[in-house]
Amino acid sequence: MRNKYDKPHDSVKEPLIHLVRRVDIPASKAWMIRIICVLLGMLVCALFIMSITSLNPVSVYASMFSGAFGTPRRIWQTLKDMAILLCIGIGLAPAFKLRFWNVGAEGQVLIGGLVCAAWMITMGGKLPNALMLVLMAVTAMLASALWGLIPAYFKSKYRTNETLFTLMMNYVALQLVEFFVDVWDKKQSHSVGIINGDTQSGWMPSLFGQQFAPAVLIVGALTIGMYFYLKNSKQGFEITVAGESENTARYAGISVSKVILRTMAISAAICGLAGFLEVSCVSHTISSLTAGGRGFTAIIVAWLGKFNPIAMTLITAILSFLSRGANQIASDFNFNTYASSILTGIILFFILASEFFINYRLVFRSKKGKERAE
Amino acid sequence: MTLTSILAWLNAAVTFGTIIMLGSVGEILTEKSGNLNLGVPGIMYLGAIGALAGAFFYENGNPAPVPFVSMCISLVCALIASGLGGLLYCFMTVTLRANQNVTGLTLTIFGSGVANFFGGSLVKLSGGVGQISVAAASSAYRAQIPVLSTKLGIFSTIFFNYGFLTYAAILIALGAGFFLNRTRAGLNLRAVGENPATADAAGINVTKYKYLATTIGAMFEGLGGVYYVMDYIKGTWDTGGGIEALGWLAVALVIFTSWKPISAIWGSFVFGICYWVYLYIPANISAVLAKLCGNANPSHMQNLYRMIPYLVTIVILIFVSKRKRRENRNPQSLGISYFREER
Numbered sequence: 001m002r003n004k005y006d007k008p009h010d011s012v013k014e015p016l017i018h019l020v021r022r023v024d025i026p027a028s029k030a031w032m033i034r035i036i037c038v039l040l041g042m043l044v045c046a047l048f049i050m051s052i053t054s055l056n057p058v059s060v061y062a063s064m065f066s067g068a069f070g071t072p073r074r075i076w077q078t079l080k081d082m083a084i085l086l087c088i089g090i091g092l093a094p095a096f097k098l099r100f101w102n103v104g105a106e107g108q109v110l111i112g113g114l115v116c117a118a119w120m121i122t123m124g125g126k127l128p129n130a131l132m133l134v135l136m137a138v139t140a141m142l143a144s145a146l147w148g149l150i151p152a153y154f155k156s157k158y159r160t161n162e163t164l165f166t167l168m169m170n171y172v173a174l175q176l177v178e179f180f181v182d183v184w185d186k187k188q189s190h191s192v193g194i195i196n197g198d199t200q201s202g203w204m205p206s207l208f209g210q211q212f213a214p215a216v217l218i219v220g221a222l223t224i225g226m227y228f229y230l231k232n233s234k235q236g237f238e239i240t241v242a243g244e245s246e247n248t249a250r251y252a253g254i255s256v257s258k259v260i261l262r263t264m265a266i267s268a269a270i271c272g273l274a275g276f277l278e279v280s281c282v283s284h285t286i287s288s289l290t291a292g293g294r295g296f297t298a299i300i301v302a303w304l305g306k307f308n309p310i311a312m313t314l315i316t317a318i319l320s321f322l323s324r325g326a327n328q329i330a331s332d333f334n335f336n337t338y339a340s341s342i343l344t345g346i347i348l349f350f351i352l353a354s355e356f357f358i359n360y361r362l363v364f365r366s367k368k369g370k371e372r373a374e
Numbered sequence: 375m376t377l378t379s380i381l382a383w384l385n386a387a388v389t390f391g392t393i394i395m396l397g398s399v400g401e402i403l404t405e406k407s408g409n410l411n412l413g414v415p416g417i418m419y420l421g422a423i424g425a426l427a428g429a430f431f432y433e434n435g436n437p438a439p440v441p442f443v444s445m446c447i448s449l450v451c452a453l454i455a456s457g458l459g460g461l462l463y464c465f466m467t468v469t470l471r472a473n474q475n476v477t478g479l480t481l482t483i484f485g486s487g488v489a490n491f492f493g494g495s496l497v498k499l500s501g502g503v504g505q506i507s508v509a510a511a512s513s514a515y516r517a518q519i520p521v522l523s524t525k526l527g528i529f530s531t532i533f534f535n536y537g538f539l540t541y542a543a544i545l546i547a548l549g550a551g552f553f554l555n556r557t558r559a560g561l562n563l564r565a566v567g568e569n570p571a572t573a574d575a576a577g578i579n580v581t582k583y584k585y586l587a588t589t590i591g592a593m594f595e596g597l598g599g600v601y602y603v604m605d606y607i608k609g610t611w612d613t614g615g616g617i618e619a620l621g622w623l624a625v626a627l628v629i630f631t632s633w634k635p636i637s638a639i640w641g642s643f644v645f646g647i648c649y650w651v652y653l654y655i656p657a658n659i660s661a662v663l664a665k666l667c668g669n670a671n672p673s674h675m676q677n678l679y680r681m682i683p684y685l686v687t688i689v690i691l692i693f694v695s696k697r698k699r700r701e702n703r704n705p706q707s708l709g710i711s712y713f714r715e716e717r
Contacts, residue, residue, distance in 0.1 A: 021715075052499060101475060160695040161704075163412075163475075164626050168684040168691075171619065175684075179677035183670060296479055303476045334498070336613065338490035345484025349466065352477060356470040 019360045030358045034351070038318065041350030045322070045343045053333050060329070067328020068321045080212035080282060081320040083219040084274055086313060088298035090219070090226045091270030093307040094263045096299070097230065098243040100155065104148065104166025106295030107173030108268045110288075111147045112140035112275025114177050117286035120195045120202035120279075121184050132202050133280065140276040141269040147173070148268020149261060156257035170295070174288050181287060194284050204281035215281040222270065227309040239263055271295070297344065304351050315351070319344055381531050383654050387646030389606060390620075392540045393418075393598045395642035397624025399547045399635045400594030404460075405628060406554060407587035408567040409467060410709040412478030414595055415621025416485025417459040421596020422603040422617060423489035424448075424455025429511035429609070430496055441514035448511050449600065456596020459485060460589040467711055468584050474709050486618055489599075493611035505610060512609025515539060515601075539601045546594055550635035563587055567705030570712035580712055598624065623649075626687045632694065633704065648686050652679030 046057040055063065068078045088105050095102040116136045123132065151169060154160035184192050196202060207213035230236040242249035242259045249256050278290055297319065305312030326340035397414055404411045411417075428451030433439040459481060466477045492499075497506050516537045524530055554560040565573040566583045574580050602617055603609065623645060630645075631637035655663075657672070664672040 052495075154692055154695070158692065158695040160692050161629060164629055165688060165691055167622055168626060168687050171622075171684040172681045172688075175677050175681045178680075179670075179674060182674040182677060293483070297483065300476050300479055300483075303473060336491060336494040338487045338494065338613070341483050341487025342491055343487075345480055345487055348480040349462075349484070352466060352472040352480065353470050355472065359471070 014365050016365050017362050018365075020363055022359060022361055025358060033357050034354045037350045037354035037357070038347065041347040044346050044350070048342065048346070049326075049329060049339075052335070052339075053329065055329075061325075063329055063332060064321070064325025067326075068324035074324070076210055076212050078320050078324045079216050081324065082313075082316045083212070083216045084278055084282065085294050085298055085301065085320065086223060086316045087215075087219045087274040087277060088271055088294055089301040089305070089312050089316060090222055090309060091267050091274065092298055092302040093226060093267075093305075093309070093312070094230060094236075094239055095267035096302050097307045098239050098259065098263050100152070100260060100264060100267075101163040102148070102166050102264065102267055103163050103296070103299065104151065104169045104268075105271045105298055106291040106293070107166070107170035108144040108148055108271035109275040109278065109291040109295055110170075110173040110177050112144045112272030113279040113286050113290045114173075114180060114275070115140045115143045115272075116202065116276050116279040117184075117192065117195060118180070120284075121192070124196045124201040125199045127201075129201060129203075129205070133204065136202060136280060137273065137276050141272045144272025144275065145265040145269040148264045148271070152261050152264035155264075156260045177286060177290070178288055191287060192285055195279075195286075196284070202280055203284060204277075212281065215277045218273075218277065222273075223309045223313060230307060230309075235259075235262070293341075300348055304348070304355075318347060322347060379654060381528070383647070383650055384532060385535050386650045386653075387643055388536060388540060389646070390649050391642035391644075391646035392536070392543045393602050393606060393620050394624040394627055394645055395543045395547060395638050396539075396598035396601065397595045397621060398627035398631065398638045398642065399543075399550050400591035400596075400598070401625055401628045402591075402631070402633055402635050402638065403550055403554075403563075403594070404588045404591035405633060405708055406563050406567045406705055407584045408570060408705055408707040408710065408712065409463070409584055409588050410474050410478065411460075411463055411481075411588060411591070412475055412625065413459065413463055413481030413485065414478075414625050415618040416478075416482035417456050417463075417592045417595045418599035418602070418617050418621045418624070419482075419485040419489035420459045420599070421452040421456035421593075422599030423492050424596065425452035425511075425600040426506065426508060426603050426609075426611060427451060427492060427496060429508035429604075430500075430506060433508050433510055434500060439510040441510040441517075444508065444511035445514035445604075448508070448604070452596050452600045453593045456599065457589050457593050459596070460592025461585070463592070464585045464588045468581055471711055471713060474711060482618070482621070486615070489617070490613045490615075494613050508604075508609040512604050515604035516608070537601075537605045539597065539605060543597070543601070544639055546597075547635045547639050550594075554635065564705070567707060570707055571714075574712075574714060580714075584712075595621075595624070623683065623687075626691075629694070629704075630687060630690055645683055645686075648683040649680075651682055652676045655679055 042061075043057075046060045049055060049060045050057060053060075067074065069075050088109060091108075092102055092105055119132060119136045119139070127135070147169065148166075151160070151162050151165035154165065155162045181190060181192055204214045207217065230239065238249070238254050238259050241252060242254055242256050246256050249259070275290065279286055283290065301312050301315050301319070305315050322343045323340035326343050327337050329335070330337050330339050397418055400417075401411060401414050425448035429444045429448035432444050432447050463477055463481055466472045467474050493506065518537065519534055526534065554564060562573065562578045563583050565576070566578060566580050570580045598620070599617060602620065603611065607616075627638060627641050627645060631641045653676075660672045660675050664670045664675050667675070667678070
């Protein structure tokens with residue numbers, strides 16, 4: 001006798017699409033999906049630019065390519081953009097792996113940059129440049145680490161919401177920078193201009209005749225170092241465990257609050273280093289725009305790259321190309337540079353969506369499926 | 375300090391507070407469904423540019439634009455633009471199961487890009503020159519209630535000195551409070567945010583509630599952007615990133631009010647007072663403070679006073695987390711997406 005559970009469910013309609021979780025997807029297929037999504041995103045970007053300019057899709061990308069890689073100088077500019085963004089992302093990776101939402105990179109970069117600018121303005125020309133650079137880098141990292149330790153301390157002690165805490169610290173840092181800019185500015189122009197333009201004291205020397213080469217090299221080394229720190233060191237393992245489950249970590253004898261404080265100090269210190277590189281090697285000035293929103297973009301870089309420094313490098317490469325390219329188009333057609341934020345947003349949405357298609361398979365309702373069910 | 379300057383301060387605080395009140399009431403609704411939308415600044419941007427673009431296309435080339443019509447067009451455009459932002463967020467996090475924080479931050483980058491790009495280029499794209507300006511719509515938004523706003527002396531100055539969106543914002547906050555605490559649908563929404571699995575088992579359509587709460591919340595946030603662009607900066611555009619800071623303050627206000635829309639009313643005005651305090655610190659106090667900061671120029675001290683709203687937020691955040699009261703906590707499933715089959 002058939003009981004009621006054997007009957008086909010006539011009343012329940014099978015949904016048009018249902019999701020099946022993919023258990024093991026080969027790495028090659030996952031990368032195929034990612035590449036297709038990025039290409040689709042680039043297509044949408046091209047459509048957007050077409051709609052506001054008279055360019056066709058090919059000339060859009062030709063013009064963007066020339067903006068990012070057209071001359072050696074432009075290539076170095078793109079590499080420099082990549083290096084600073086990647087540096088911040090590398091700094092955020094350990095914090096986010098711990099599930100500590102450090103939204104305060106913006107402020108940590110500014111504090112690092114502010115300390116460097118303070119050295120350059122007050123001690124410019126009074127110390128040998130090599131000593132000056134070492135002092136700048138060390139104090140910038142220390143100051144930023146302290147800045148980052150404040151929310152970490154309250155998080156570990158009272159479980160204070162770190163997302164908001166670090167976010168608010170950004171604005172405090174921003175006002176601190178504006179205050180010192182006004183203090184140091186002798187011309188009442190709300191800007192300190194290029195610091196030590198004549199003596200070049202506190203400027204990173206150029207390598208192989210390239211101004212940005214030292215920043216690129218330092219960040220490259222840092223990226224490799226972070227890869228091994230997260231993957232092979234005891235501390236990296238502790239971050240992984242405490243990030244996945246605090247209870248497991250506690251059970252294994254890991255002091256979670258110690259891990260929070262240590263990781264956040266490292267994270268903020270690297271963001272401070274990014275501030276040092278920006279001030280000493282790239283712009284030689286400090287302003288409220290020194291971080292320029294990259295503290296937020298870097299969060300997305302770290303998260304989408306799954307804290308894997310190699311994947312993060314690829315994402316920063318795409319983003320830096322898009323923003324340089326968009327700026328080229330903006331200057332060709334006399335638009336403002338926010339076009340690059342639009343393109344960044346579009347491409348990030350597509351990369352975010354790609355994760356869904358990697359993790360799930362869509363199964364459509366079909367006649368065959370229905371027969372099998374019966 | 376004179377009475378006039380105190381009144382000016384209060385007016386500025388209410389105007390400022392209205393923007394973040396709308397933003398935070400929208401975000402409270404969103405967060406009550408368990409969605410932590412860090413895209414509030416982006417959605418406020420979308421609402422602002424929607425309103426500006428709508429009014430611009432109506433007023434541009436129109437010799438005698440009717441302010442009321444312009445206002446209605448811009449309101450509809452703003453609601454559509456910000457609602458689409460909320461839908462995009464829901465599509466990414468609920469349907470495509472992306473991480474909520476990352477989606478929100480991406481939405482903020484995208485929204486600020488769209489708004490600042492078109493805010494700066496709309497005139498140029500339509501073949502004109504100069505700064506964008508929608509005077510007619512802005513005048514309709516800033517129109518004050520007749521009689522009440524002039525005849526009651528100081529009472530008028532304090533309470534009736536604002537455009538209609540200020541009162542709409544208070545009504546929206548009261549309505550949201552009533553909805554969450556006194557209606558069946560509000561109870562269901564809170565259940566979805568606290569424990570979606572239980573809500574699902576009780577027959578509540580979790581996906582529907584998340585979509586609706588987030589999209590309607592986004593529309594309120596968009597109204598905050600409308601108020602900013604039409605009333606606060608009077609129908610023009612500035613690419614200085616003003617909305618972004620306000621959007622983050624709206625997110626902060628959500629925690630400040632411990633997810634209660636009605637507290638958002640006074641909370642936002644307190645934030646407004648904190649925000650503008652830098653203009654109203656008396657000169658003699660400022661001189662003393664400047665001495666304490668290593669003989670700084672008193673005129674530079676404003677930069678430090680502008681930290682006050684953020685510092686106040688931080689102190690309150692610490693205080694609230696120290697007390698650990700149960701009813702002040704965030705919705706339990708906040709930030710965690712719900713998938714029925716992955717319980």
